[in-house]
Amino acid sequence: MEKQTTLVFFVNGQKIQENNADPDETLLQYLRNRLHLTGSKLGCGEGGCGSCTVMVSRYDNITDKIFHLSVNACLAPICSLHGMAVTTVEGIGSTKTRLHPVQQQLANAHGTQCGFCTPGIVMSMYTLLRNNPRPTQKEMESYFDGNLCRCTGYRPILQGFKSFIKDACPMGANCCQNKSVCNEVKNCENGLLNGEVNGTCNDNHLLYDPSQEPIFPPELKLNAHIYNTPLKFCNSQSTWFRPTSLNELLELKKLYPSARLIVGNTELGIEKKFKNAEFPVLICTTHIEAMNEVRLDERGLVIGASVTLSRIQEAMQSAVDSLPEWKTRIFAAFLDMLQWFGSHQIRNVAAIGGNIMTASPISDLIPLLMAAGAELYVMSKDNKPRHVKMDHSFLKGYRKTDLNPEAILISVNVPCSNEQEHFYGYKVANRKDDDISIVSAGLDVQFQKGTDVIENISCAYGGMAETTVMALKTMAALVGR
Template identity: 45%
Template sequence: MSRAKESDELVFFVNGKKVIERNADPEVNLLFYLRKVIRLTGTKYGCGGGGCGACTVMVSRYDPVFKKISHFSIAACLVPICSLHGAAVTTVEGIGSTKTRIHPVQERIAKGHGTQCGFCTPGMVMSSYALLRDHPEPSTEQLTETLGGNLCRCTGYRPIVESMKSLSPSSSCCRMNGNGKCCLDEEENEPAKKTSIYTKLYEKEEFQPLDPTQELIFPPELMRMAEDPQKRALTFCGERTTWIAPGTLKDLLDLKMKYPSAPLMMGNTSLGLDMKFKEVSYPIIISPARVLELHIVTNTKEGLTLGAGLSLTQVKDVLEDVVSRLPEERTQKYRALLKHLKTLAGQQIRNMASLGGHIISRLPTSDLNPILGVGNCILNVASTDSTSYS
C-alpha cells in the first residue's frame, strides 16, 4: 500500500496558522507533532497517558449538530493527529508571550504565585483558557472542575485556584462579612494588633482585563469545511497503520463489515494507552467521529436518546440542561449519572472520551455501566448509532 498515493491531505490549524500534512501517520500523536515537528515546546511531556495535564492544549471545532463552535481542553499525548482534520489547535504559545503581551490567565498565575518549578504551568494555563473561551465569567466550581485534570507537585493548588478566581465576578478569598471586609484582613478586623499574618498577593484591580475580542478566531476556512463536509471517507496511511474516517453511517457499517477486527476510535483514551504503553498496533483503525448520526440528541416522553459519539462532557451538558427543566422526580437517573461523571478522570479526558467508547471499554473501575444498568437504560445496538436512556 503506497501511503503517498493513497493518503488524503490532513488539514488543521495551530495557533491560527494552517497546517497541511500530506503523509499523516495515525501513530503520531499531537504532543510529538507539536514538540518535534513544528517545534512548539511549551506543551510539556509528563506522564504520557493523559493523567497529569502537562500537555494540555485547546481544540476548537464547529459542531454542525448543535450549530456552534466548541472550545475544549484535551491531553495532546493521546490525540492522534489524524483525528484533527478540520480542527483548530491552540497552544500556550498562541495566547500570549513575554515578547508581545502575556495573556490575563498567565498574568494572574504569575502574580498570584501560582507557579514554582513551572513545568505544569502551561497545562494549567491552557485548561483555564479553554474554560474562559466558553465561560468568560466562570464560577469557582467551574474553575475547580476544569483544573481537576492538572497535577502540580509544587504549589498545593491553592494559589492557582485563587489566581483564577479573580476572573469570577462573585469570587472572594473568603466569605465576606456584613460590611464587605475580608475576614482574613486582620489590619481591618483587629486594629489593635500591630502585625498581620495575612498579606494580599495582589490587588484584583491591577490585572489587565479579559477581552474576548482579542482572542484567536475560529478560522473561516474550517467553518466552511464543517458546514459543507465531505461525505467520502478520508484515509491516512502510515508505516504500519491506516486510519479511515467514514463520512456517513452507511460507510461506517460497511467498513466494519469489511474489517471486523478493526477498532473504532473516538477519543483514544483507552486504545491510546495500549498503543503507547503496551506497544499494541492495529493495521486498520476506523474513526467514526465524522458520522453526524453519532452526535444527535433526541428528547422524547420516553426519555433521552444520546448519540454514542458524544463526549462525556457533552453528555454532562445535556443532562444538566434536562435536569434544570424537568421536575425532580423525573430526573433521578440523570442526577445519578451527573454525580458519577464528576468522578471520571480529569476534564481533558472527559472532553475526549465518548459515551459509546466508555460503555464498550467496560472499565473495571469508575465507569458508568453499573448506573446505566440499574437505570434500565437501553443500548441500541441494532443501528449502532445511539444509546437510549428511558
C-alpha cells in the same frame, strides 16, 4: 466518495497541510517534534496530569457556533484534527511581546514553581475563558480537575485567577469588572489595576477582554466542508479511516470486522503506549450523525455512541432542570458519577460507546447502565438493527460483550425513573478526582405503589470480578421484602 489523504488543520493561526499523516502519531508528538512548539509538556502520557493540555476549536456550520475544548495532546491522534484549530500556550502570549492576562496573573500570584505543569494550567484556564469570560469559582475549580501540580498546592494558582471569576469581588454585580466600560482600567498601562477601583479591586488584577483574542481561522469557517470530509491515512502498521456516513461505516466494519472504533483515543492510546497493543485498522466515528445525537423522548434520554461525556453531562443536567424530580433520579445519579469520571479534558473527548464496548470490569458507567436497564441500539451491514438490554447476560467475559465483531453500537437509551423508583451510584477510588474505580456500584429499587414493599431491585457492581456483575441471588431474595 474518494477519501481525502491530506490532513489540514491550523496551529496558533498557521495552516498545516500534512500529506503523510501518521495514524500512530499524537498531537503532542507533532507539536514538539515537528513544529518545535515545546511549551506543551509530556508528563504521564496517559491523560492524567494535564501538562500537555491545549485548546482544540471547531466550527459547526449547522448551529453557526464555534466550540472550544481543553484536550490532552498526549492522547489526541493527529489524524483526528482535520478541519480544526489548535491553540497552544505559545499562541496566546509571548515574553517578546506581552503575556496573556492568564499568564501574567499566574506569574503575579507566584502560581508556578518548577513550571512543568504551568502551560497546561494556563491552557485550561484560557479555554474556560474562551467559553465563558466570567465563570464562577466552582466552574474554575472544576476545569482544573485534570491538571496536577506537585509544587504549589494550588492556592496561589486559584488566587491568581480569582480576578477572572464573577464572584471574586465583594461588590457582586456592582463590581467594575462587570461594567462594559471601566475608565480606571483604560487609563492603566496594559490594563493593570494600580490601586483601588470602586474601592474593591486593589490586588493588581488584570482583566480579561474576550474581544482581544485571536479569531477562529476564517478559511475553516468559510470552507466548513473540510471538517466533514471522509479520510484515510496509512502507515506500515495501521490504517485510519474517518467515514462521514452510517452506510460507509457499516461497509468498513463488514470489510474489517476486527477494526477498532475510536472517538477520543482515551483507552486505545493507553493500550498502545503502555501495553504495546497494535491496531491494524482504526475507524473514527466522530462524524456519524446518528451516533452524535442526544434527544429526550417519553422513554428517556437517547444518547449516540459517539457523544462525549461532557455533552452527556449537559443533556442530563438540562433534563434534571426541566423535568419533575422523580423522573430524573437516574440522570441525577449519572451526573454525580460523571463528575468523578476522569478529568475535564478526558470527558471532552471520551464517548459513552467506548466506555461500554471496552467492557472494563472497573468501568464507572457500566454498573449504572446495567442497574438502570439501559437499552442498546445495534446495527451491522447484513443483519437487521436490534435492541439489546444491558443486563447480567450482556458481558460474556473479561472485556467481552454479547455483540458480534461486525456489530456497531449506534446509541444508548437511558430510561427515566418513575415515582416509586430510587436510583444511586457509588464509586470508591484512591483519590476523589481523576482516578479509576476500585469498586463501583449501580443500585435501583422500585417499590409497590403506596407501600414500602420492594417490587423490583437491580444491584450491579464493578471491580468485584472479571466483568461487571449483578447480585442476582440478593436481588431475588429482596423482592417482596
